[in-house]
Structure formats: structure tokens, C-alpha cells
Amino acid sequence: MEILPILASLRKHRIPTVLIVLEIALTCAVLCNAVFMIGQRVSAIRLPNAIDEHSLSTVGLSGTDEKTAGSDIPRNLAALRGIPGVQAVGAISTLPLSHNNWGWSFGTSPDESIFNKKTVNFSLFFLGEGADKALGLRLLEGRFFNADDYADSSFGSAPLPETHVTLVTHSIAERMWPGQSALGKTYYTTSHYYTVVGVIADVLRPNIDGQGEASNYFSAFYPMSAEGSKGNLRRYVLRSAPGDRDRVMRAAEQKLIELNPNGVTKSAIYSDMRDQYFADMRSMAWMLVLVCVVMLAVTAFGIVGLTSFWVGQRRQQIGIRRAVGASRGHIMQYFQTENFLLSGAGVVLGVALAYGINLYLMRHYEITRLPWYYLPVSAIVLWGLGQLAVLGPALRAANVPPVVATRSA
Amino acid sequence: MFGYYLDLALRSLKRHKVLTLLMVLSLALGIGACITTTTVLRLLSGDPLPQKSGQLFYPQVDPNAKEGYIAGQTEPPATMTYVDAMFLLHAHRAKRQAAVALTSGKIAPQRANERPFYSDGVQTTADFFGLFDAPFEYGSGWTAADDEGGSQVIVIAGFLNQKLFGGANSVGKTIRMNDHDFRIVGVLKPWSPQPRFYALDLGGHDYGGDGDAMFLPLKTAMDLKMGPQDIECYNAVTDVDNLAAAPCMWLGVWAELPDQAAVADYRTFLANYAKQQVAQGRFSRDETALLDLMGWLRDQQVVPDDVRLQAGLAYGFLLICVLNTVGLLLAKCLRRSREIGVRRALGATRGAIFGQFMVEAGIVGLVGGVLGLCFAELGLFGIRHQPAEYASLAHLDLSMFLFTFVVAVMASLVAGLLPAWRACAVAPAPQLKAS
Numbered sequence: 129m130e131i132l133p134i135l136a137s138l139r140k141h142r143i144p145t146v147l148i149v150l151e152i153a154l155t156c157a158v159l160c161n162a163v164f165m166i167g168q169r170v171s172a173i174r175l176p177n178a179i180d181e182h183s184l185s186t187v188g189l190s191g192t193d194e195k196t197a198g199s200d201i202p203r204n205l206a207a208l209r210g211i212p213g214v215q216a217v218g219a220i221s222t223l224p225l226s227h228n229n230w231g232w233s234f235g236t237s238p239d240e241s242i243f244n245k246k247t248v249n250f251s252l253f254f255l256g257e258g259a260d261k262a263l264g265l266r267l268l269e270g271r272f273f274n275a276d277d278y279a280d281s282s283f284g285s286a287p288l289p290e291t292h293v294t295l296v297t298h299s300i301a302e303r304m305w306p307g308q309s310a311l312g313k314t315y316y317t318t319s320h321y322y323t324v325v326g327v328i329a330d331v332l333r334p335n336i337d338g339q340g341e342a343s344n345y346f347s348a349f350y351p352m353s354a355e356g357s358k359g360n361l362r363r364y365v366l367r368s369a370p371g372d373r374d375r376v377m378r379a380a381e382q383k384l385i386e387l388n389p390n391g392v393t394k395s396a397i398y399s400d401m402r403d404q405y406f407a408d409m410r411s412m413a414w415m416l417v418l419v420c421v422v423m424l425a426v427t428a429f430g431i432v433g434l435t436s437f438w439v440g441q442r443r444q445q446i447g448i449r450r451a452v453g454a455s456r457g458h459i460m461q462y463f464q465t466e467n468f469l470l471s472g473a474g475v476v477l478g479v480a481l482a483y484g485i486n487l488y489l490m491r492h493y494e495i496t497r498l499p500w501y502y503l504p505v506s507a508i509v510l511w512g513l514g515q516l517a518v519l520g521p522a523l524r525a526a527n528v529p530p531v532v533a534t535r536s537a
Numbered sequence: 538m539f540g541y542y543l544d545l546a547l548r549s550l551k552r553h554k555v556l557t558l559l560m561v562l563s564l565a566l567g568i569g570a571c572i573t574t575t576t577v578l579r580l581l582s583g584d585p586l587p588q589k590s591g592q593l594f595y596p597q598v599d600p601n602a603k604e605g606y607i608a609g610q611t612e613p614p615a616t617m618t619y620v621d622a623m624f625l626l627h628a629h630r631a632k633r634q635a636a637v638a639l640t641s642g643k644i645a646p647q648r649a650n651e652r653p654f655y656s657d658g659v660q661t662t663a664d665f666f667g668l669f670d671a672p673f674e675y676g677s678g679w680t681a682a683d684d685e686g687g688s689q690v691i692v693i694a695g696f697l698n699q700k701l702f703g704g705a706n707s708v709g710k711t712i713r714m715n716d717h718d719f720r721i722v723g724v725l726k727p728w729s730p731q732p733r734f735y736a737l738d739l740g741g742h743d744y745g746g747d748g749d750a751m752f753l754p755l756k757t758a759m760d761l762k763m764g765p766q767d768i769e770c771y772n773a774v775t776d777v778d779n780l781a782a783a784p785c786m787w788l789g790v791w792a793e794l795p796d797q798a799a800v801a802d803y804r805t806f807l808a809n810y811a812k813q814q815v816a817q818g819r820f821s822r823d824e825t826a827l828l829d830l831m832g833w834l835r836d837q838q839v840v841p842d843d844v845r846l847q848a849g850l851a852y853g854f855l856l857i858c859v860l861n862t863v864g865l866l867l868a869k870c871l872r873r874s875r876e877i878g879v880r881r882a883l884g885a886t887r888g889a890i891f892g893q894f895m896v897e898a899g900i901v902g903l904v905g906g907v908l909g910l911c912f913a914e915l916g917l918f919g920i921r922h923q924p925a926e927y928a929s930l931a932h933l934d935l936s937m938f939l940f941t942f943v944v945a946v947m948a949s950l951v952a953g954l955l956p957a958w959r960a961c962a963v964a965p966a967p968q969l970k971a972s
Binding site for chain 2 (some may be wrong): 143144148149150151154155157160162166190191285286287317318319330385390391392404407408410411412415416419422423426427428429433436437438440441489493494
């Protein structure tokens with residue numbers, strides 16, 4: 129295919145050419161960044177979380193007397209265990225993605241203090257006996273807490289549990305002791321220290337920020353006795369078959385209200401809670417998808433409109449070419465190649481613009497660098513879109529009969 | 538003349554129905570997206586207290602350790618310790634001041650057979666209501682003496698009064714909160730500043746909701762161990778129940794400073810306090826800040842990133858739509874070269890041709906604007922059904938309604954400019970010759 133005549137013809141239609149190239153460039157730039165943002169959100173929404181997400185329901189109980197927690201919690205647990213379909217129950221302080229965060233910073237040497245730069249912030253989870261099994265935590269190394277660990281742990285006046293054993297996630301182990309086994313290692317903060325007895329698969333924190341960062345998994349678990357919990361074991365988790373969750377949750381809430389007339393309950397199915405956490409992100413992702421689709425449609429119709437106009441304008445030229453021997457295929461090819469060149473120019477400009485926008489967004493928002501493969505992919509998409517949009521007008525051009533050449537325009 | 542152009546434009550638009558539809562639709566989509574996101578952005582970055590925001594200031598000091606401190610670059614933390622907050626309050630260097638923390642409390646029902654429930658509350662000091670112009674339906678706030686004595690008094694929101702007492706004047710009545718008796722001293726009218734500026738860094742939501750349900754004296758809440766929603770500690774804590782002395786930050790302090798001189802005085806006072814604390818060894822950083830309300834909202838980036846990104850995206854989208862419309866209008870008008878040639882030959886001036894095409898573009902813009910308004914209403918309807926906390930606020934107001942048409946007509950005239958200019962540059966002779 130000859131490119132030079134196409135270029136010559138485009139030079140005669142400078143303004144429409146520039147317009148269409150600009151439109152494609154802008155679409156490409158916005159598309160790259162929008163798709164990237166969609167991707168970031170989708171990956172956050174799908175972050176793995178090593179608890180038994182689809183079997184859990186939870187009832188929070190607050191407003192009860194902390195002083196009688198030592199007898200209340202075992203009584204409540206026993207009652208919940210009696211609900212048909214319940215496989216395991218436990219009391220816990222908070223859940224992943226529940227927004228209820230208790231954070232503290234720790235270091236690997238005994239003289240660490242909270243303001244030391246080298247310390248790492250963890251989210252603290254306090255487990256009542258049996259909560260590890262109810263949650264379905266997955267042990268990678270070491271052991272879960274035993275009955276003595278639970279019995280020996282309580283809250284004093286410090287905002288940290290009075291115990292010396294802890295379970296940490298794989299991500300904490302990697303961050304604190306890279307390349308070593310975390311088992312038996314100790315982490316410290318002024319006046320408290322905890323020794324790792326087990327490493328578990330990554331569990332998300334109650335609040336996460338950013339995407340794909342290991343710190344989203346900096347969750348540490350501590351045993352907690354019912355009597356020493358000082359009102360911190362407020363959440364009951366129940367494990368059941370996924371189909372039973374709703375019924376189990378209602379029954380559990382009813383039971384807890386009966387047993388604790390002075391308390392206030394709040395129940396949820398865990399997977400709903402997770403959906404709730406990401407609801408904003410999900411709706412933003414859908415909005416971005418909508419904008420991308422509409423934008424591509426607008427661009428495609430723009431190409432159709434402009435090419436149709438060109439085809440109309442050049443009917444006589446096309447007729448002449450057909451009369452002197454050009455086949456339909458040649459005419460089609462002409463418009464397709466023309467569009468290919470226009471899209472190409474637009475895409476090159478668009479890729480540069482996309483990168484520029486990304487740099488701006490990186491400076492002003494929590495957005496990372498656009499991975500390089502977004503650029504060729506969006507280039508191919510726009511090329512494809514251009515070819516698709518030009519197909520109709522090009523077919524119409526190819527159907528111009530040679531006899532047009534003999535008529536005056 | 539204008540009537541004639543209008544007639545011509547309508548005829549031309551009718552002749553190319555698909556093209557016209559494409560232009561109007563693409564412009565309307567761009568405008569709809571823009572108006573939707575701009576409405577949300579404007580709502581969220583609005584002034585929650587327009588009559589007073591210029592006089593409200595948020596002092597900050599920094600009790601953190603020296604480590605990690607870079608002079609001039611490290612901003613002081615958003616909240617204060619009890620010790621610092623009380624020092625500022627007791628110094629009385631502002632017209633009014635209040636220390637604020639958020640809390641929640643279990644409220645016992647007034648009638649039998651009802652369940653207790655939790656409500657969001659604010660623990661604060663007596664001047665809170667005057668400071669923020671919170672309007673009272675019945676009664677008033679509590680006194681400084683109540684603050685000092687830790688009286689069990691409470692101000693409740695109108696909606697809580699409705700729920701508990703059916704909206705009757707409940708001043709003097711008692712409610713049971715967290716298993717303690719509180720005497721109601723005031724009932725607020727509906728009051729829910731957006732954003733909830735007084736609690737930006739204290740935990741909880743920034744937008745939406747009916748406002749906080751109850752307000753009680755800070756000291757009372759501390760005596761009853763009603764913990765604040767959010768605590769930041771900067772040192773090892775031995776007794777977390779004794780928040781008055783713990784090295785933890787959890788209070789926001791607000792000061793009303795009526796004029797420039799008062800602001801300058803307060804700034805000096807704050808800086809001197811920080812220097813004195815450094816000299817005493819309690820602080821290691823002497824950085825302070827005193828932002829006004831709107832400055833504080835900006836500093837805290839209260840408008841969610843997603844909302845700003847959406848607005849940027851919508852403007853990019855409008856630009857694409859305008860470019861698209863320019864292209865289509867241009868194609869249309871160049872196709873009518875012969876018609877233009879004839880009109881020119883019959884005596885129409887360049888200005889007349891220009892005018893004719895601008896009228897045509899204007900009509901596209903106006904129709905695009907009306908349709909865009911429908912899209913914007915649809916978009917806002919969509920946003921109201923989003924899970925975001927600001928969802929319920931998304932409504933089109935009069936100024937945005939007018940703004941839509943400004944945007945629409947501007948966009949279409951910009952889009953029409955180039956095609957109209959090209960059209961009036963058409964030389965009549967070659968066009969006539971060709972036919």
C-alpha cells in the first residue's frame with residue numbers, strides 16, 4: 129500500500145486530521161490512566177485474606193458490664209455453640225476490614241521505643257480461646273495458643289496485653305526477620321515484649337491503605353482470657369456452612385440479647401462486611417468502567433462521522449480510481465491505512481500524554497507508576513477501535529461504482 | 538437576521554439527523570459528566586460554617602520525640618494531649634475556645650420493651666455551642682462550672698429528642714447513658730455541618746449523617762471512662778485509663794479569634810508555649826500551627842481523592858467530547874461549501890456566514906445542555922445510591938443549574954468557532970464553478 133498519497137491527502141485536510149489525532153491521543157491518555165486505576169481497585173478488592181471468609185458470621189456485643197466478663201463470655205460462647213449448624217465459635221477484639229483498629233509499633237531489639245524510626249506498626253488482634261479455630265487461621269509454622277497461654281493473658285493498665293506469646297502473619301515475619309524463621313524470635317516495645325510461637329498465613333488488618341503493600345498484612349494475634357479482657361472481647365465469630373450463615377447469625381443475635389438484656393448487638397455476615405469495606409472502591413471502579421466505555425464510543429462515532437464525510441467528499445476521486453483499475457479491496461485498504469496512520473499518530477501522542485498525566489497524579493494522589501505494558505495494550509485497543517470504526521465508511525467507499533467518475537460532482 | 542439564521546440552522550440540523558444526534562449526544566454526555574462531578578466536588582469542598590469560618594482557628598503543637606523531625610517540614614500532629622489542650626483553654630487567649638473528642642454511648646430507652654442503642658456523641662467544653670453557632674431548640678449549653686465539676690449534664694440533638702421524647706421540650710428530664718443518669722440541659726435544632734469539620738481527625742466519618750446525637754462535658758466523659766474514638770500515643774503508656782496524664786493525643790482544640798490582631802497574638806502565645814515546653818524538656822519540637830477553618834480542611838484534604846479524580850476525569854472527557862463535536866461540525870460545514878458559495882455570491886457577508894454557523898453551533902450547545910442536565914440529574918441520582926458517605930448530599934442547586942448552561946453554550950461555541958471560521962473563509966467562485 130502506498131503511504132505517500134495518503135499523507136498528501138491528509139495534508140490537504142490539515143484541521144480534521146489534527147482534530148482526530150488529538151481526540152485519539154486524549155482518549156488514549158485518559159483510557160490508560162482510567163484502566164490503571166480500575167486495575168488498582170480491583171486488586172485491592174480481591175486482596176486475599178487467610179481466614180475462612182465464606183463461613184463466618186459475627187455478632188458484636190457491647191454495653192455489658194466488663195467486670196462480669198469472666199463468666200459472661202464462657203456462658204455466651206456455650207449458648208452460641210448450642211445453635212444448630214454452628215461448627216465453631218470464639219470471642220475476638222476485632223476483625224480484618226472492620227475499621228476497628230488497635231495499632232502499636234514494635235522493634236526487634238529490647239531498647240526500642242514507640243517513636244523509634246525502625247519500629248513497625250502492627251494491628252493487634254486479641255483472641256479468646258477457640259477464636260483461632262472459629263476464624264480458620266492457617267498455621268504455616270509453629271503452634272496456635274494453648275490453654276495456658278489463654279489463661280495467663282490479661283489486660284493491666286497498659287494498652288498492651290500482659291502476655292509474652294504471639295502469632296504473627298507471614299508478612300510480619302518477612303519484614304521483621306527477613307530470610308530467617310520467625311519462630312522463637314521476640315519483638316519489643318518499651319516495657320513489653322512478645323515471643324513468636326506461630327506464623328500464620330496473611331490476614332488483612334482492620335484498616336488497609338494503599339494497594340499491594342505488605343503492610344496491609346501486619347496483623348499480630350495475642351491470646352486473651354475472658355476475665356482479663358477488660359471489655360476487649362466484644363465480637364463473637366461463628367463458623368457454619370455458607371448456607372446457614374444468615375440463620376445462624378440471627379439465632380446468635382437473639383441468644384445474646386436474651387442472655388444480655390442490657391447489651392447492644394450488631395451482627396453481620398463476614399463476606400458482607402468485606403463487601404461493605406470495599407463498596408466505595410467498587411463503585412468507583414464501575415464508574416471508571418462506564419466512563420471508559422462511553423469515551424471509546426464517543427471516539428469511535430467521531431471517527432465514523434469524520435471518515436464518512438471524507439468518503440462523501442471523495443466520491444469522485446474514488447470513482448476515478450475504480451475506473452482506472454483499482455479493486456474494491458484497494459479502496460478499502462486506502463481508508464484503513466489512512467485510519468491506521470491517524471490512530472498511530474494519536475496513540476504515540478496519547479502514550480506520551482498518558483505518562484505525563486500519570487506523573488502528575490503520582491505527585492498529587494496515592495497512585496503508583498503506570499506499568500509499561502498498559503501503553504502498548506491501550507495503543508492496540510485504540511488501533512483496533514479505529515479500524516472497527518472505519519470499516520463502515522470504508523465499505524461504503526468501496527461500493528462507489530466506477531461510473532461516478534464520469535459524472536460531474 | 539437572527540431568525541433567518543435560526544431557521545437555516547434548524548433546517549440544516551434536521552437534514553443530517555444522525556450527525557446532529559451524534560453531536561448533541563456527545564456534548565450532552567460530556568456536560569452531564571462534568572456537572573455531576575463538579576456538583577459533588579463543590580458540595581464537598583464547601584464552607585461548613587460560612588458566617589464564621591474566617592474566625593475559627595485550629596491550634597496545633599507537637600509533643601513527639603526529636604527523632605524524625607526536620608525543622609520547617611514536619612507538620613505538628615492533628616490532635617493534642619489533655620495537658621496541652623487544657624493549658625490553651627485555661628489561658629483564655631481567645632474569645633471562645635473548645636476542646637473536642639468523639640465518643641459513643643449506650644442510651645437506655647424511655648419506654649419498656651425497647652432495646653438500648655448506641656449513639657454518636659461529642660465530649661467537649663462549654664463554649665462549643667457558641668463557638669460553632671450550634672442552634673438550640675430548647676434550653677442551652679452547659680456552663681464552665683459544669684466543665685470543672687464534671688456534672689452529668691447533656692445536650693441532645695433534635696433527632697434523638699424526637700426518638701426519646703417525641704420532640705417535646707425535654708430540658709430538665711433525665712436520660713440514662715452508659716448506665717449513668719444525665720440531666721438534659723439543651724436540645725439542638727437540626728445541626729450537621731458538612732464536612733463535620735470539628736472532628737476531622739478524631740475518628741468516624743467526615744460527611745453525611747444527621748449530626749452527632751449528644752454532647753457532654755469532657756471531664757464528665759473522662760470521669761466515666763468513656764474513651765475517645767481515636768487515640769495516638771507517642772510514648773510508652775503505663776495507665777491508659779488515666780488519659781489526663783497519658784502521653785497520648787486525642788483532642789482537637791478550636792479557638793475563635795475575631796480579628797488579625799487576635800490571630801497574631803494567639804500565634805505568638807502558641808509559639809511561646811511550645812518554646813517554654815521545649816525549655817522544660819516536655820517537648821523536643823517547637824513547631825506550632827494555627828490554621829483557619831478552611832485552611833484546616835485543605836490541610837486535611839477532606840475532599841476524598843476519588844472525588845477529585847472523578848472531576849479531573851470528567852473534564853478530560855468533556856474535552857474529548859468537544860473535540861469530537863468540532864470534528865463533526867467541521868465535516869458538516871465543509872460539506873456545505875457549495876451552499877455557502879451560493880449564499881456568498883448572492884451577497885451574504887463573511888460575518889453573516891460566521892453568524893449562521895455560530896447559531897447552528899449554539900443550538901447544538903443548548904440542546905446538548907438541556908440533555909446534559911438530564912444526564913447530570915441521572916448521574917447525581919446514581920451518586921445518591923452509591924455507598925459513599927457523602928452520597929445523600931448530591932443534589933443540583935440553582936447555581937449549578939445555571940452553570941450547566943454556561944458550560945454547554947461555552948463548549949458549543951468553542952466547538953463552533955473553528956468550523957464557522959472555515960465556513961466563512963470559503964471563496965464563492967470555485968464553489969459556483971464546480972457546479
